[in-house]
Amino acid sequence: AAGVIQSPRHLIKEKRETATLKCYPIPRHDTVYWYQQGPGQDPQFLISFYEKMQSDKGSIPDRFSAQQFSDYHSELNMSSLELGDSALYFCASSSGQGGFDEKLFFGSGTQLSVL
Amino acid sequence: SQQGEEDPQALSIQEGENATMNCSYKTSINNLQWYRQNSGRGLVHLILIRSNEREKHSGRLRVTLDTSKKSSSLLITASRAADTASYFCATDDENNFNKFYFGSGTKLNVKP
Numbered sequence: 001a002a003g004v005i006q007s008p009r010h011l012i013k014e015k016r017e018t019a020t021l022k023c024y025p026i027p028r029h030d031t032v033y034w035y036q037q038g039p040g041q042d043p044q045f046l047i048s049f050y051e052k053m054q055s056d057k058g059s060i061p062d063r064f065s066a067q068q069f070s071d072y073h074s075e076l077n078m079s080s081l082e083l084g085d086s087a088l089y090f091c092a093s094s095s096g097q098g099g100f101d102e103k104l105f106f107g108s109g110t111q112l113s114v115l
Numbered sequence: 116s117q118q119g120e121e122d123p124q125a126l127s128i129q130e131g132e133n134a135t136m137n138c139s140y141k142t143s144i145n146n147l148q149w150y151r152q153n154s155g156r157g158l159v160h161l162i163l164i165r166s167n168e169r170e171k172h173s174g175r176l177r178v179t180l181d182t183s184k185k186s187s188s189l190l191i192t193a194s195r196a197a198d199t200a201s202y203f204c205a206t207d208d209e210n211n212f213n214k215f216y217f218g219s220g221t222k223l224n225v226k227p
Binding site: 004033035041042043044045048055056058088090092102103104105106107108109111 | 150157160207219220
């Protein structure tokens, strides 16, 4: 079965550079979530999209932006990168039906290292 | 953590023993879910319990939920070395289906 695809798998950037992370949800999933996980930390909710519209926002810095495209894939754009942005970035998708049984399906993540 | 705390933070047991992890959360929820994460990998959904349920089983997993105490526990019976991973609970927001919060996780080490 198709899973959530994230690219790239690893990314190395310098301070103040920009980075773009991509996420391709499971087919027919219309909801995408982005999470940031620092070393030894729990995943922190950044932002979510439902049907190409932003549905909720968490602790996403103003330097970051994201969007969901017509084919439901999503991109997380990160500018003016800081050392503290080094983390594992996960994308998850769900069917967006909401309610009691909503489950998240996670990609393998993008490991971002800012030097 | 954005939502709650888990305890213990780390747990080391022998193969065959049971492992119990606890999770507390802060807001009202529709459901609580448990996820497993192998080091540096994505999270994998294990089990979901609705806010109107008190206990749920799936294979060697048993989850309980106490909404009055805003807490849940995950029991893994007859643990195996392959169960070694970090375990996170996640809760949604009763008023928002598109926001999930994770607890701080329990790192389980099962020694063969």
